[in-house]
Amino acid sequence: MAEQAQYEELARELSAIGAVKRDLGRILPPDCPAASAAVLTLLRCHGDMRMSRLAELLSVDMSVTSRHVAHVAEHGWIDRSPDPADKRSRILRLTAAGQEQLDELSRRTSQLLAHRLSDWSADEVGRLIELMTRLRMSFGDCRSTGRLPHAHEPTTRTPA
Numbered sequence: 835m836a837e838q839a840q841y842e843e844l845a846r847e848l849s850a851i852g853a854v855k856r857d858l859g860r861i862l863p864p865d866c867p868a869a870s871a872a873v874l875t876l877l878r879c880h881g882d883m884r885m886s887r888l889a890e891l892l893s894v895d896m897s898v899t900s901r902h903v904a905h906v907a908e909h910g911w912i913d914r915s916p917d918p919a920d921k922r923s924r925i926l927r928l929t930a931a932g933q934e935q936l937d938e939l940s941r942r943t944s945q946l947l948a949h950r951l952s953d954w955s956a957d958e959v960g961r962l963i964e965l966m967t968r969l970r971m972s973f974g975d976c977r978s979t980g981r982l983p984h985a986h987e988p989t990t991r992t993p994a
Contacts, residue, residue: 857950862942863938866909869905870905870911871936873892873912877928877932878933882926882928884917884924912926912929913927914926
């Protein structure tokens, strides 16, 4: 087990990750803010879904989710169709234009990462991916409850 000082240093490094996220956010097109990119990414990863499920995955309330969905729908990146099981609900579906937008975002992100990590070896990048995946899995899917477990509570280890 690691020592307390190592955990403290890890906490400092994780809090500094915000700078990396901000740099990645700067490459987003003006018409596709981070929240829109998140909506598109979740639809690609999880497939068609109701708005309530999207709100859960985003860890935001329905009014915020509605605004994000309206924005991506206005751009033609998603389709909202009636849910056959419940006509009051809508099923959100990624469109071809939405997939194209995601492809562009992926291209931009990959280019920035390649530039910033140009002095890293392929093995180092692979190790970073492996460790970040393991870190995320150690925390489980914290998006589902919206809170961190207390020190005395066990953490569940489910793939995110």
